[in-house]
């Protein structure tokens with residue numbers, strides 16, 4: 612049984628069909644990457660998985676439960692966290708207030724404090740800035756805060772939407788190192804990235820999305836070595 616199974620989902624925005632029957636799965640312990648051009652449907656896919664959008668048809672199963680019609684906040688309490696595209700931290704709240712909001716589905720206060728300590732260990736830059744308002748953080752720090760906030764829910768799987776977007780090469784490297792570290796801590800990762808090279812390099816498996824359809828799948832290595840992928844997504848001649 613896969614941890615996450617997406618079966619033939621179709622998603623519409625009004626009359627426009629954004630996803631045209633997408634099927635994929637994520638096994639426990641994997642890093643799975645979804646790559647594709649702008650507008651391919653990557654964000655729509657993550658929104659549908661985490662319950663922010665409902666498919667017109669098809670099914671999303673998580674931990675062998677049909678979650679297709681379950682609201683997003685209940686899916687969070689089932690152990691799924693989503694780091695949205697564009698970070699979306701609360702700009703007027705402090706770093707620590709943002710992090711604590713990530714634990715809104717949890718009740719045990721001692722466990723929340725212990726997760727907060729773990730998050731600060733993982734992100735020392737956040738620990739140095741606990742009382743800084745999030746809107747004044749750099750782009751990289753805001754990305755770390757968004758990831759830290761997702762980890763505060765103590766997830767089994769984390770969905771990340773373009774975590775490296777708009778960051779300098781140095782920070783991109785740092786963010787990818789953190790993704791790998793989070794994965795080594797036992798969190799399964801579903802990663803959406805424009806930076807296909809880096810995403811495929813850390814992914815166990817990956818899917819290519821083109822205008823609402825999955826057109827290719829394979830191990831990260833297979834896709835990195837594939838000539839069509841190299842031309843279309845890795846900028847190779």
Ligand SMILES: Nc1ncnc2c1ncn2[C@@H]1O[C@H](COP(=O)(O)OP(=O)(O)OP(=O)(O)O)[C@@H](O)[C@H]1O
Nearest residue numbers: 624627629647648649650651652653654655656696
């Ligand atoms: N709220 C919306 N209303 C109407 N159409 C939308 C909406 N959100 C997305 N779309 C359309 O759905 C398609 C898929 O968009 P989506 O945001 O999922 O793509 P993406 O792969 O995440 O792209 P990007 O790499 O630019 O983030 C696009 O054609 C987009 O214009």
Ligand SMILES: [Mg+2]
Nearest residue numbers: 653654655696
């Ligand atoms: Mg997107």
